[in-house]
Amino acid sequence: MRTATRLATTLLLTFLASSAATQATAGEATAVIRADQEVGKISRHVYGHFAEHLGRCIYDGIWVGKDSSIPNTDGVRNDVFDALKKLEVPNLRWPGGCFADDYHWRDGIGPKDQRPKRINMHWGQVTDTNAFGTHEFLDLCEKLGADAYLAGNVGSGTPDEMRDWLEYMTFDGDSELANLRRQNGREEPWKVPFFGVGNENWGCGGNMRPEYYADLYRRYATYCRNFSGDRITLVACGANGHDANWTKVMTERIGRRMPAISLHYYTVYPAWANKTTATGFGEKEWAAVLSECLRMRSAIGNAEESLDEIDPNNRIGLYVDEWGAWYQNEPGTPGYALYQQNSLRDALLAGITLHIFHEHNDRVRVANIAQVVNVLQAMILTDGDKMLLTPSYHLFEMYRVHHDATRLPVELESPEYSHEGHKLPAVSLSASRSKEGVVNVSIVNAHASEAMDLTCTLEGVDxxxxSGRVLTADKLDAHNTFDAPEVVAPTAFNDAKLDAGKLSVRVPAHSVVVLSVE
Structure with a gap:
């Protein structure tokens, strides 16, 4: 027994010594942040979100109904609303997703007990009560202070249906549809800043060829008019990931008649990723996923190549209105619900991806992570009356400092992080200046085990x-649960020094740090 105890003690001391040695070693990275130069604005709208009638995103996640025992206001969960309000959601996309091209807006208006129940053909063929419809969504956006981004039905809908929906929502005059809106409880028209003319029409939105969809876009967009001073940005359906041909055909056939075009790119889509799990992974899966998310840069580049040919002045916006991590659904949950956990790895994935959006701020003006509650890379998870905030939520909350801030040029030299054939720069960095003159720097250290000593030269910073905060945890797959909801949460960061225009930071392994210099 004594021998076994001594052996266990020796192994423990060896482990602790090894851990201490790992923490003592650090890579070195350098950067120059040029605050005396400007390269445009980082639109707050790249921090947009997405809510689809899918799994428990809408029902149970956002909407519980007025009669629920779960505290709510007009049917919307109070805990979820308060969390989203704190996040300063700039825009919210709805009703899909694939659901949009089988959604008929008239089903979701009027008295709830008279709304028809429909089968959700895309997501499990479950029954949708239509209790959450146009009024509920637009009222939610208004209360959140978020711009509404609606996706219209091209796949199974008609041009007049789409046209009527816009009149119903936005016309303030005397017409049958405007008066119907008033009869249903809304006197003043809403504003609808963003409207998608279909969704994923290359797939679930109709399995169309780009040539056919381009002609349909021209037809449907003709009837999507601005009413009563509303200014809608119409968004054409864009490419699936790296499909450069789709964007090429769209630019050739539509050109600058489209104010914006979408792009969808998911990291680790199950069909080709051997159903990667959201938790319970090791360093191999950590490195694989984080290196894979860098392909967002080439997906954007493919789209920009065609757009730049017809629009060198960047008038057409590129809207990455579906993105995020897609893993195997959690055991015991239906596959169609797309319910997955959310770990520290996902926070870093989001941080790196948002930095890529910053780099392309002249073209990428809107982005929507999928999805807001209980689906894919969710901000929030719910279980009955319980709710938790995910690591991705905390990342988005920390990155609020970049909303509508001036992007500052960055020159970064970082060591490479590689593991079992997967590699990426260990450090990702972005910088901006707020309206108040504060320089904010977000830093991701993707290295699984090594801290990074980062030295930043600050040009033009007074x-x-x-000050700062850090998001990290002991384990690579650390995540929050309903029993332990604060395993991954931001804490104060005190390992940064500013001296004579030099910012010195020891960035912990597998972490995100956000600093403010003022």
Whole structure:
């Protein structure tokens, strides 16, 4: 017994010594942040979100109904609403997704007990009560202070149906549809800043060829008019990931008649990723997923190549209105619900991806992570009356400092992080200046085990103090549960120094750090 105890003690001491040695070693990275130069604005709308009638995103996640025992206001969960309000959601996309091209808006208006029940053909063929419809969504956006981004039905709908929906929502005059809106409880028209003319029409939205969809876009867009001073940006259906031909055909056939075009790219889509799990993974899966998310850069580049040919002045916006991590659904949950956990890895994935959007701020003006509650890379998970915030939520909350801020040029030299054939720069960094003149720097250290000593030269910065927060945890797959909801949460960060225009930071392994210099 004593021998076994001594052996266990020796192994423990060896492990602790090894851990200490790992923490003592650090890679070195350098950066120059040029605050005396500007390269445009980082639109707050790249921090948009997405809510589809899919799994428990809408029902149970956002909407529980007025009669629910779960605290709610007009049917919307109070805990979820309060969390989203704090996140300063800039825009919210609805009703899909694939659901959009089988959704008929008239089903979701009027008295709830008279709304027809429909089969959700795309997601499990479950019954949708239509209790959450146009009024509920637009009222939610208004209360959140978020711009509404609606996706219209091209796949199974008609041009007049789409046209009527816009009149119903946005016309303030005397017409049958405007008066119907008033009869249903809304006197003043809403504003609808963004409207998608279909969704994924290359797939679930009709399995169309780009040539055919381009002609349909021209037809449907003709009837999508601005009413009563509303200014709608119409969004054409864009490519699936790296499909450069789709964007090429769209630009050739539509050109600058489309104010914006979408792009969808998911990291680790199950069909080709051997159903990667959301938790319970090791360093191999950590490195594989984070290196894979860098392909967002080439997906954007493919779309930009065609757009730049016809629009060198960047008038056409590129809207990455579906993105995020897609893993195997959690055991015991239906596959169609797309319910997955959310770990520290997903926070870093989001941080790196948002930095890529910053780099392309002249073209990428809207983006929507999928999805807001209980689906894919969710901000929030619910279980009955319980709710938790995910690591991705905390990342988005920390990155609020970049909303509508001026992007600052960054020159970064980072060591490479590689593991079992997967590699990426260990450090990802972005910087911006707020309207108040504060320089904010977000840093991702993707290395699984090594801290990074980062030295930043600050050009044109008058600040003399630095403060910050860090998001990290002991394990690579650390995640929050309903029993332990704060395993991964931001904490104060004190390992940054500012001296004579030099910012020195020891960035912990597998972490995100956000610093403010003022």
């Amino acid at each position: 600040g003399d103090q630095v």
